[in-house]
């Protein structure tokens with residue numbers, strides 16, 4: 314290895330040698346110096362990744378490429394650090410560490426404030442480090458007490474499930490867009506790039522308390538824990554502190570330990586309110602690591618194995634309040650803040666803050682930002698820099714097609730030509746029938762459906778009602794072919810009690826054709842059903858009483874008395890009143906609703922609905938005939 318020793322001690326150098334470029338495989342096993350067996354092809358990839366990393370370090374040292382850490386500092390991402398700048402810089406130079414940031418699903422959507430700690434994670438991924446995004450399914454049950462004087466209202470179980478499902482898919486969509494941004498900016502993806510969306514319920518749901526107490530509890534001293542500002546303030550000025558709130562930072566620290574030993578995650582990033590939790594986390598990881606009772610599993614300490622972290626500055630609204638769920642309202646869920654409104658939010662940013670925001674929220678190289686600011690300063694009224702910012706953020710959050718479409722919509726709405734430096738706006742191609750649905754254009758995932766449907770109708774009809782199948786028969790087909798999934802414990806092929814999904818940990822199992830009364834076994838907390846078709850078409854369905862459903866005025870596809878029957882009756886009424894002509898009615902009838910076929914192996918009995926539909930059709934035809942020819946209807950002629 315050709316790196317200079319500099320001020321690094323001999324022992325650290327040895328550790329570095331064994332770990333430089335270790336990449337996604339620099340896991341617990343490697344850290345504790347154990348040899349893991351890889352096939353020759355896999356080993357060749359590891360060796361190549363390591364060689365690339367060393368080559369990169371050389372180029373950074375020669376000043377040919379910028380150090381990722383220096384870029385973070387230059388763009389304004391670094392507020393406080395856990396570990397000195399120099400330690401972090403050296404660590405990142407020589408070791409392909411992983412970094413993570415965590416978000417508790419306490420609301421149904423991420424907002425622009427969350428994007429700030431995510432940005433350095435995305436940058437690190439593009440530069441070849443591992444980028445992990447964690448959803449706090451377990452920690453959200455407790456609630457982070459940081460900077461609060463009053464405890465949080467506990468989340469309802471169904472709200473937690475809803476929030477974590479939505480945030481999970483938002484993060485997945487964001488990661489897809491990060492891939493697009495990386496391609497756009499010319500980063501070449503290689504085998505060693507690693508990213509993940511994880512949920513801390515995965516380990517907390519099966520972690521014995523005794524393990525936490527033994528590995529962590531014995532060594533953590535009460536003094537430093539009690540002297541933390543959050544604890545002192547909440548106890549002296551607020552409503553006191555519960556034991557679970559008190560342990561929250563230790564849970565967060567354990568998360569870090571879990572990913573440190575399993576995935577080589579050595580860095581944590583958070584908003585500046587997370588500094589205390591990150592510092593406690595550093596301590597936690599070291600304590601748990603050093604309390605390993607099995608000498609064969611021991612991980613060495615030292616600057617090249619110790620955890621480090623940093624915080625990003627807090628994004629505040631114009632009044633200086635932390636941008637969050639209540640202050641400001643730019644959410645990443647397009648059903649909460651439309652693409653158009655998100656674009657508008659960034660176009661309205663002031664001239665004073667636009668440069669800072671371009672550095673924080675875009676992957677534009679600094680030269681492009683400087684150039685754009687120069688053009689902007691020539692005529693600030695044109696808001697060139699703000700449009701560039703809006704275009705880039707919408708591109709990151711909703712994809713580049715959405716960015717072009719939204720900028721063009723903006724132009725059309727305000728009738729002014731928009732100039733975005735370096736961008737030629739284009740009309741995005743419309744999705745065709747056979748384009749597979751993407752997570753980015755997935756329809757709204759939360760909906761309500763009535764109890765009579767969920768408790769009494771077949772799963773095929775429910776899939777149809779939820780918009781996951783074009784008809785009940787397609788729904789039945791999906792169920793028989795196991796092409797759809799239900800939120801449930803994986804691996805359970807039969808519907809029995811207690812196979813319901815844990816409400817804090819998203820998991821799916823294929824749907825089978827079961828008796829209508831069995832669907833209830835999958836209801837989370839007695840009222841939430843999660844369905845999925847393909848990878849990204851999700852429905853989080855809240856079951857409401859039939860009365861509530863009626864009151865809401867909603868209808869679902871296939872609802873008795875709606876759809877075909879309702880349409881026929883409406884057309885008849887309008888035809889009779891002269892609001893529609895026979896030709897118009899005939900044209901409307903062409904878009905008739907597909908009649909449901911029975912599921913394979915089931916016998917179709919004539920039911921009331923189809924009889925009623927036949928009668929209504931006949932009545933409408935008679936009326937059309939009468940209007941067209943005048944005089945008597947064919948039936949009456951026949952009767953004569």
Ligand SMILES: Nc1ncnc2c1ncn2[C@@H]1O[C@H](COP(=O)(O)OP(=O)(O)OP(=O)(O)O)[C@@H](O)[C@H]1O
Pocket residue numbers: 414415416417418419425426427429430457582583584585586587625626627628629635636637638
């Ligand atoms: N306005 C913001 N600026 C910078 N970082 C933020 C901002 N809002 C949230 N974050 C960061 O995003 C991560 C997840 O935040 P968190 O889950 O606490 O969301 P939140 O909106 O702050 O929620 P809550 O109001 O429930 O505390 C944390 O690292 C947090 O510091």
Ligand SMILES: N[C@@H](Cc1ccc(O)cc1)C(=O)O
Pocket residue numbers: 414415416417447449452457513564565566568569587590
């Ligand atoms: N405590 C963080 C969320 C979080 C949860 C678990 C973690 O491991 C990390 C971060 C917050 O409230 O913002």
